[in-house]
Amino acid sequence: MALRFEILGRFNRARAARLTLPHFTCQTPLFMPVGTQGTIKGLTTDQLEDIGCQIILGNTYHLELRPGSRLIDELGGLHKFMNWKRALLTDSGGFQMVSLLHLADITEEGVTFQSPVDGKPMLLTPEESIHIQNNIGADIIMALDDVVKTTITGPRIEEAMYRTLRWIDRCIAAHKKPDVQNLFGIVQGGLDPVLRDICVRGLVERNLPGYAIGGLAGGEDKDSFWRVVAQCTAGLPENKPRYVMGVGYPLDIVVCSALGADMYDCVYPTRTARFGTALVPEGLLKLKQNAMATDERPIDPTCSCMVCKKYTRAYLHCLVTKDAMGSQLLSYHNLSFMMRLSRDLHTSILEGRFPEFVRGFLRAQFPKGDVPQWVRNAMEVAGIDISECCASAKCHTPSIQEPPIPVPVEVNGVVQQN
Amino acid sequence: MRFVVTKVCGGGGKARAGVLHIGGGIETPALLLSTRKGLPSFVSCDLLASLPLPDSLLLHVCPTHFIEGPPMKTISNIGGLHRMLGLPDHILVAAAGDSIESLPSSEATNKFGASFDTPSGRRLVKPSDYMELVSCMKPNLWASLADEVPAWVTEKRNKTSVDRTLRWLDACISLDAAAGANSFGFIVGGSSIEQRRLCATEVAKRNVSGFWIGGFGLGDDIEERCSLLNAVTDCLPPEKPRLVSRLGLPEEVLEGVAAGIDLFDSTYIYQLTMGGFALIFPVDMVGREMQNGLFNNDGGDSTKINLRATTYRKDTSRLVDSCSCFTCQNHTRAYLNHLLNVHEMLAQILLEIHNTHHYLRFFRSIREAINVGEFDVFRQQFVKKRRAHITAAVL
Ligand SMILES: [Zn+2]
Numbered sequence: 001m002a003l004r005f006e007i008l009g010r011f012n013r014a015r016a017a018r019l020t021l022p023h024f025t026c027q028t029p030l031f032m033p034v035g036t037q038g039t040i041k042g043l044t045t046d047q048l049e050d051i052g053c054q055i056i057l058g059n060t061y062h063l064e065l066r067p068g069s070r071l072i073d074e075l076g077g078l079h080k081f082m083n084w085k086r087a088l089l090t091d092s093g094g095f096q097m098v099s100l101l102h103l104a105d106i107t108e109e110g111v112t113f114q115s116p117v118d119g120k121p122m123l124l125t126p127e128e129s130i131h132i133q134n135n136i137g138a139d140i141i142m143a144l145d146d147v148v149k150t151t152i153t154g155p156r157i158e159e160a161m162y163r164t165l166r167w168i169d170r171c172i173a174a175h176k177k178p179d180v181q182n183l184f185g186i187v188q189g190g191l192d193p194v195l196r197d198i199c200v201r202g203l204v205e206r207n208l209p210g211y212a213i214g215g216l217a218g219g220e221d222k223d224s225f226w227r228v229v230a231q232c233t234a235g236l237p238e239n240k241p242r243y244v245m246g247v248g249y250p251l252d253i254v255v256c257s258a259l260g261a262d263m264y265d266c267v268y269p270t271r272t273a274r275f276g277t278a279l280v281p282e283g284l285l286k287l288k289q290n291a292m293a294t295d296e297r298p299i300d301p302t303c304s305c306m307v308c309k310k311y312t313r314a315y316l317h318c319l320v321t322k323d324a325m326g327s328q329l330l331s332y333h334n335l336s337f338m339m340r341l342s343r344d345l346h347t348s349i350l351e352g353r354f355p356e357f358v359r360g361f362l363r364a365q366f367p368k369g370d371v372p373q374w375v376r377n378a379m380e381v382a383g384i385d386i387s388e389c390c391a392s393a394k395c396h397t398p399s400i401q402e403p404p405i406p407v408p409v410e411v412n413g414v415v416q417q418n
Numbered sequence: 419m420r421f422v423v424t425k426v427c428g429g430g431g432k433a434r435a436g437v438l439h440i441g442g443g444i445e446t447p448a449l450l451l452s453t454r455k456g457l458p459s460f461v462s463c464d465l466l467a468s469l470p471l472p473d474s475l476l477l478h479v480c481p482t483h484f485i486e487g488p489p490m491k492t493i494s495n496i497g498g499l500h501r502m503l504g505l506p507d508h509i510l511v512a513a514a515g516d517s518i519e520s521l522p523s524s525e526a527t528n529k530f531g532a533s534f535d536t537p538s539g540r541r542l543v544k545p546s547d548y549m550e551l552v553s554c555m556k557p558n559l560w561a562s563l564a565d566e567v568p569a570w571v572t573e574k575r576n577k578t579s580v581d582r583t584l585r586w587l588d589a590c591i592s593l594d595a596a597a598g599a600n601s602f603g604f605i606v607g608g609s610s611i612e613q614r615r616l617c618a619t620e621v622a623k624r625n626v627s628g629f630w631i632g633g634f635g636l637g638d639d640i641e642e643r644c645s646l647l648n649a650v651t652d653c654l655p656p657e658k659p660r661l662v663s664r665l666g667l668p669e670e671v672l673e674g675v676a677a678g679i680d681l682f683d684s685t686y687i688y689q690l691t692m693g694g695f696a697l698i699f700p701v702d703m704v705g706r707e708m709q710n711g712l713f714n715n716d717g718g719d720s721t722k723i724n725l726r727a728t729t730y731r732k733d734t735s736r737l738v739d740s741c742s743c744f745t746c747q748n749h750t751r752a753y754l755n756h757l758l759n760v761h762e763m764l765a766q767i768l769l770e771i772h773n774t775h776h777y778l779r780f781f782r783s784i785r786e787a788i789n790v791g792e793f794d795v796f797r798q799q800f801v802k803k804r805r806a807h808i809t810a811a812v813l
């Protein structure tokens with residue numbers, strides 16, 4: 001085990017912890033920006049450090065395609081290759097194959113897919129995924145799990161969960177660098193509490209350095225989403241980090257942290273930046289809107305990032321979606337926003353004012369008091385009184401601030417249940 | 419703005435070193451960094467701060483980039499371009515056109531104003547429009563509006579261009595609150611020595627603080643350029659700075675300096691960066707090689723490398739070993755090769771930083787060569803080395 005996880009403060013289920021990884025000592029809860037191809041789009045590594053990024057995610061599938069894990073290994077690992085001195089996490093590559101490639105198929109052996117280079121059939125086994133990730137050299141590597149497409153329901157979910165458990169043993173056996181890389185197992189089981197429970201128990205038995213909750217953030221209804229998170233965090237060991245995969249909306253992060261999760265990743269903050277949308281305490285600010293052309297205020301007057309200190313909405317309005325600089329500056333702000341959120345979660349838990357922080361967050365996002373029902377339900381389980389943020393207990397207005405994520409994010413099988 | 423010539427190369431040479439006093443002092447010959455809507459294409463203000471100072475303070479801004487917005491009133495309310503761009507200490511020099519986003523379209527230009535091809539279509543800019551842009555943006559210096567024409571236009575059209583450019587200069591000065599105190603008078607005249615002389619002489623009579631020499635790099639004959647440039651500078655008073663527009667290749671810069679040019683605006687760095695190139699030519703020839711008598715010890719260098727080439731796939735060296743820029747201090751050729759392969763924007767950010775840094779050092783070397791009275795040797799050696807390499811590459 002190449003990590004230390006020390007809980008520094010709690011509020012009910014929520015925890016603030018120090019996560020010591022081979023390359024960096026992190027504070028949780030934390031958000032991990034996605035640097036698919038060995039770079040966060042439009043930002044230098046110095047800027048990422050300035051903003052406070054602690055862990056960056058790399059996508060194994062993309063990195064294996066270009067420049068190739070053998071080359072990365074030969075040049076000293078991904079840290080050295082991209083000159084990132086803090087922590088890295090790589091995914092297994094399986095999800096991306098299933099979601100990005102046609103004709104991907106899963107058998108007991110692994111994920112078969114057509115090579116995007118020459119069209120030949122290829123096979124990604126748990127052993128191969130771990131081998132590639134060993135070459136890349138991230139602080140945290142992810143087990144290959146059985147990825148179920150979002151449209152599928154029924155017995156396939158059960159099969160995928162059991163296969164994920166069988167594959168974890170192959171991953172553990174194949175892992176050559178447990179002293180410097182931490183293998184996280186992924187809890188599967190769709191929205192079925194019984195399957196999730198079996199999977200949690202099975203993984204906990206393996207005594208892994210950390211655990212991820214997979215198969216979420218793929219379009220399931222929000223009430224199902226938080227219930228799975230709450231169930232898994234309750235069943236996972238206290239002294240290990242818990243990572244909810246593919247979660248990146250600020251509201252989701254706050255709710256999951258209240259339920260005892262520690263780590264998150266999503267392409268959303270940088271992707272939405274490239275489309276001209278800024279994250280602000282009130283929700284989203286669309287800089288393309290005509291009203292922004294004459295708005296002399298910064299994106300977020302409460303944000304102390306370089307972009308908010310220097311630039312007006314009016315200037316950013318003329319850059320976004322047209323000039324590279326627009327997406328650079330907006331990505332910078334959006335990641336700053338996510339890092340500030342992570343820090344605020346950590347310090348408010350540490351300083352015993354987590355409920356106040358959550359209430360302040362919800363008041364800003366829902367000034368009319370229309371906090372979605374699923375958030376109210378989740379906060380009840382988290383033991384956080386948010387009644388003062390809610391206009392009326394009967395108000396069932398659904399959240400309107402979250403558009404569906406336009407591209408696949410880290411999801412490992414999702415069931416729509418109505 | 420105050421300009422002082424500090425050294426002129428001896429022996430009939432015209433190359434000169436000087437200091438442009440705005441805020442602090444900027445030594446010339448110097449480069450104006452090209453911008454897109456006021457900022458370098460890929461270098462944000464925090465990264466801009468890592469470039470050599472004060473060399474990197476001069477920016478060429480195009481008021482015409484803001485035709486689509488923000489509205490002039492908003493820019494004015496924000497406090498002008500310096501405030502809007504978050505660059506309070508930079509020296510912003512405004513001129514209507516550039517070589518990328520706001521190209522002069524001479525066939526659409528008429529007696530009322532100059533026409534530019536912009537990403538949002540063709541736009542006619544009258545002197546009054548232009549001066550309103552200038553007064554709201556408050557650049558440190560501005561060039562007057564010109565009717566720039568390519569080299570292949572008729573003699574008649576070329577004459578019209580000179581007439582209009584002079585008329586618009588008077589119009590701009592009359593509309594300027596400072597009556598031209600911070601202006602660069604625009605000089606055109608195409609490929610006609612006579613028209614060039616006429617235009618330069620007339621502009622020199624106006625209340626301008628410097629000269630913006632345009633109409634080059636628009637299909638002109640490289641063989642004729644030297645005599646045209648000299649014809650212009652011969653007509654200009656020595657105590658005012660001269661900028662030549664669109665001549666940006668290292669050889670062109672050296673040619674301009676030899677003709678007595680002090681300032682250059684150039685999209686060369688942008689073009690290199692977009693092509694995946696990094697400048698690598700030695701820039702410290704004067705400081706080191708000449709003093710050590712190594713000047714003729716030709717290492718067979720080229721001026722630039724294309725990082726898309728597969729030979730850099732595993733190359734863990736820096737772009738330039740001795741370079742102190744952010745890119746060279748932090749990243750390898752192999753990483754840049756990868757970023758270009760996968761079309762990641764960081765490639766352009768890192769290349770623009772290095773190329774800018776490198777080119778500013780080249781300008782510093784030029785100044786050093788002038789100051790030690792060795793500019794002609796410096797120029798000859800540079801061109802010879804470059805030719806030798808090009809010949810070798812062709813063979
Ligand atoms: Zn900000």
Ligand SMILES: [Zn+2]
Pocket residue numbers: 737738741742743744745746747771772773775776
């Ligand atoms: Zn460099």
